[in-house]
Amino acid sequence: MVSERVVLRFPRKLIEQPIIYMLSKKYDLVFNILFARVMPNQEGVLVAELSGEDDNYQQGIDYLKENEVDVQLLSRDVVRDEKRCTMCGACTAVCPTGALSIPDRKTMIVTFEVDKCVACGQCVEACPSNAMKVSLSGLEELGLENI
Ligand code: SF4
Ligand code: SF4
Known part of the structure; x- marks a missing residue:
């Protein structure tokens, strides 16, 4: 089981895509959203605690990166x-x-x-x-x- 706090930056073209929904549905990850900001015509920023089984977690992170979401782990x-x-x-x-x-x-x-x-x-x-x-x-x- 992994639980990490991450900052996700979504490029403008992805803001209306169901990326978070897919993470939950496809990889069974739990999202606890701590902060979200979407500026008109700019990137979206989401700070969340992301939890799930180790393999699912890694596949979910890979899925985000493949979709050009910038993922930053909070140390x-x-x-x-x-x-x-x-x-x-x-x-x-x-x-x-x-x-x-x-x-x-x-x-x-x-x-x-x-x-x-x-x-x-x-x-x-x-x-x-x-x-x-x-x-x-x-x-x-x-x-x-x-x-
Ligand atoms: S030793 Fe210092 S840091 Fe540790 S519990 Fe006591 S007051 Fe807190
Ligand atoms: S010093 Fe570090 S490892 Fe030890 S209890 Fe505190 S946070 Fe945990």
Whole structure:
């Protein structure tokens, strides 16, 4: 099962085509539309969460590209606000990769190794201080940083 956030840009000639309908019908993909914008006589932009079985997902992405839809995956970056972090350690209990850990029990300092992070977002839920945040790069240019 795959679930990804994507930005889709539809050239003007495709705006009235049933592309999304076909994705759902042909590839059994589920679309959760987060944002849509169609400007008269210009391209259409859709930001959506796209979910489905692995093979269907890949075939659906290929179908979009074959139809000249520009597909951009939104990468997720996780950051820690050092000023908010109280070193309580709650996040280390949920982090599946060990990106958040307490390597030294004497100091009890919680370290965050970004290169081990898979952006699952579990620490964001677990942090009582709202120190952990997920940001989606690629949305800034659309002015949609907060969706
Ligand atoms: S997003 Fe997931 S992998 Fe990354 S630090 Fe948080 S819990 Fe660990
Ligand atoms: S749960 Fe939040 S406050 Fe606690 S150590 Fe982790 S990032 Fe810091």
